[in-house]
Amino acid sequence: MSIKVLFFASLREQVGHSQMQCPWQADLNPRQVWQQITQTHLPEHILVARNQEYCELDTPLDDGDELAFFPPVTGG
Amino acid sequence: MIAIEVCTTAFDPWQALQQFQQQPAFNTKQSGANAVFVGTMRDFNEGELVQAMRLEHYPLMTQKHLQRLVEQACSAWNLDHVFLKHRVGELLPGEPIVLVAVWSAHRRASFEACRQLMEDLKHQAPFWKQETLNDGSTRWVEKNTAG
Numbered sequence: 611m612s613i614k615v616l617f618f619a620s621l622r623e624q625v626g627h628s629q630m631q632c633p634w635q636a637d638l639n640p641r642q643v644w645q646q647i648t649q650t651h652l653p654e655h656i657l658v659a660r661n662q663e664y665c666e667l668d669t670p671l672d673d674g675d676e677l678a679f680f681p682p683v684t685g686g
Numbered sequence: 687m688i689a690i691e692v693c694t695t696a697f698d699p700w701q702a703l704q705q706f707q708q709q710p711a712f713n714t715k716q717s718g719a720n721a722v723f724v725g726t727m728r729d730f731n732e733g734e735l736v737q738a739m740r741l742e743h744y745p746l747m748t749q750k751h752l753q754r755l756v757e758q759a760c761s762a763w764n765l766d767h768v769f770l771k772h773r774v775g776e777l778l779p780g781e782p783i784v785l786v787a788v789w790s791a792h793r794r795a796s797f798e799a800c801r802q803l804m805e806d807l808k809h810q811a812p813f814w815k816q817e818t819l820n821d822g823s824t825r826w827v828e829k830n831t832a833g
Contacts, residue, residue, distance in 0.1 A: 619742055619814035620826040659812070662747035678744060678812075684827040685741070685772065685813025686725050686784045686804060 611635075611673045615643060618680035621653070625679075634673040641667040643677060655682050687711045687767045688760075690752045692743065694775045699724045699785040706769045706787070717766045717789040721796035723804050729779035731827065735820045741774045741783070744812040748772075755806045759788070762802070763795040770803065772813065805833070 611634040617625045625648055632643050640658045644650075658665055659678045671677060689706060703722065706712060714720075729736055756768050767789040773782065786803050790796045808830050815827040 616744070618744055618812070619816070659744070659747055662744070662750045664810075676746075678747065680744065680812060681814065681826070682829060683808075683810065683812055684815045684830055685743070685811050686808035686830070 613638070613643070613671055613673070613675045613677055615647060616676065616678040618678065620681050621656070621679050624653070632677075634671065634675075638671045639668045640665065640671065640677055640679070643671070644679060653681075656680075657682065688756055689769045689771075690749065690756060691771045692745070692748055692752075693771065693773055696777075696781050697771065697773065697785075699771070699782050702771055702785060703769065703787055706767075712767060714766075714789065716791060718791050719793040719796040720787065720789045721793075721800035722788075723784075723786045723800050724782055725784040725804070726782050727777050727779050731817060734817075736779065736817045737820050737822075738779075738818040739777045740816045740818075741777060742814045742816065743772075743774050747812045751811050752807070755803055755810070758806070759799045759803050763790065763799045765790050765795060765799055768799075768803070770807070772807070772811075774813070 612631045613634050615630045615632050622628050630647055632647055644652050657680050661676050727739055769787040771785040786800050788796045788800045816824055818824050
């Protein structure tokens, strides 16, 4: 049981990975995933998406979810 | 008719518009207005000259999110057609980054929807710019300009 974790742009460079797996457990949320994987504090202004939809840092995650961390977007 | 495209090579927005309008499902007889916005890459940012840019995105989320923005615009205004095209990959100054085109019966809906789509795209769609400056160094763009 695990979730897929993606990192984009400057956060990918900071973490040193574009993709990782994180073991899933009940009540797991994005804030805990970040801390477990990086062992660092959450960067300011970080954005998070669960299954390609924006979510909150305390949104509960399900087994098999795709979670993405990224900095503020700058397209257009 | 709705079209959302993300392309990895340079595109000509006017040619893209022409191709969109040549499709059989495109009908302008009911559309009295068409608003078009084209965003291009500048050769300066934050007081520095910029030589090149790389646009990264989150493909699955980009498609999903752009689709949602277009659906929201279609709920808020009575629109006949929407065409949205965004570039990713390596860009040079002067190259188009984004095209937003909206058709409606009257001008207010086209103007407002085009502006709203562009603002929502800039603030929500998962794209990130990395600039190469004239001295060869690179930096991530951290925020959008005020507009």
